[in-house]
Amino acid sequence: MRSALALSLLAAILSGCASHADRNPDGTWINQIAIDAAVKGGNLREALLANGPNLEWQVNTKASQATYSNGFELGEGKIASAANGKLHINFYGNFSEDLTVDGDELLQAASDSGPEQHFERPESPAPEGAPPGSSFEKALYGAYMGGKWTIVSGDGQGGIVQFLPDGSVQGLPDNDRYALCLAGDCAAMSGEYDSMWLEKNEQGNPWIFARKGKQLEIFQAVNEAESDQMPQLRPGQRRWLLEQK
Template sequence: MRYALALSLLAALLSGCASHANRDVNGVWINQNAIDAAAKGVNLRQALLANGPNFEWRVNVPAAQATFSNGFELGDGTLKADGDQWKVDFYGNYEESLTLDDDELIQAATESGQEQSFQRPKNPAPAGAPPGASFEQALYAAYLGGDWKIAEGPGEGAVVRFQSDGRIEGLPNTDRYALCLAGDCAAMSGEFDSLWLEQNKQGNPWIFVRQGDQLEILQAVNQAKADEMPDLHPGTRRWLLEKE
């Protein structure tokens, strides 16, 4: 009888430890649903909007801080435990609720946004990287990873590789790229996906169209007046890339 009681107490203790471990919200969490949707080879901004608005959370329980990134702005809030939830207060302006569901961090739905789920990144960005970097790195790898062959355009026949850290290999006169996720660049390109291409820190925006294993990169034509915010539309196609 005493032996059975001891086993029962030990099981309860181990169960409590496991439960505590599962409640560890510290660290980086990324919006894997948005990444998976984009990785199907569809319009990037539509995939992100459908699964947004937030792309990454950074939670620091000892410091009572939590930060979200949505692709163009950061929100720094004060973190506090509230039963099974964590409340993030943004200077009294509004509040977000976070809970753990197994291996997912759930951001509760509000009047201004849908419920979202976040997972720990398999390959987080290096220590010291800016907020949002882990999501961006995972998105770049999923959306543009692998080998792309230049089917049409300068460098035809060459293999292009988009690295997850923003480096690019094989595309003529280009050494870095950045996908437009949200913010001013999105406002300028409207319904069209856009990216930034540069060499030696000098570059320009381009419009791109992703359809499955094909990627078109087109010149971005500004239809705005000189005193207006740029209004970018697709122009002449420069490259057609096909995934190998």
């Protein structure tokens, strides 16, 4: 009986410790659902908007700080209360958000700023000190652009291209860095089309792209706006057709 009682008490203690650890909100959380939706194909920004607006949370209860990124803006909030995995966060502008740790997820409650959202721990977070949103971007780039792509047509035809999670690109002629447009001014300029930035030696230009399954088309971005208007980028001549191996 004493042995059974001791085992029961030990199990309860261990269970309590595990429960406490599981409810720790500190660290980085990313919107994996948005990434999974994007990988299925179609318009990238539509997938992010449909499962957003927020893409990443960084929580630091010791400093009473919580920061979200939506791919363009950062919201820096003050944690007003934190108990049992539940956070109430106040932001400048008189609005607040509520977060709850639910198992392996961080749940953002529905509010005036958006619907209910779910976040997960990143498998490979960005290095310490990286800007907020970097872990989501790294995970998205790895899932959405990862693998090896063959240049079916365009400069370097027959070559192999690799878009790496850190934003570097190998094998795409005259380019060594890329960045996908997730939100903000670049999204306003390209409208319904997805866009990316390509550069070499820190000199580059925006491009329109369309990803359909294992094919990726990259078009020159043509500005249809007047000189005194915000640019309106539309797809021009196709520069590359890539196919994922």
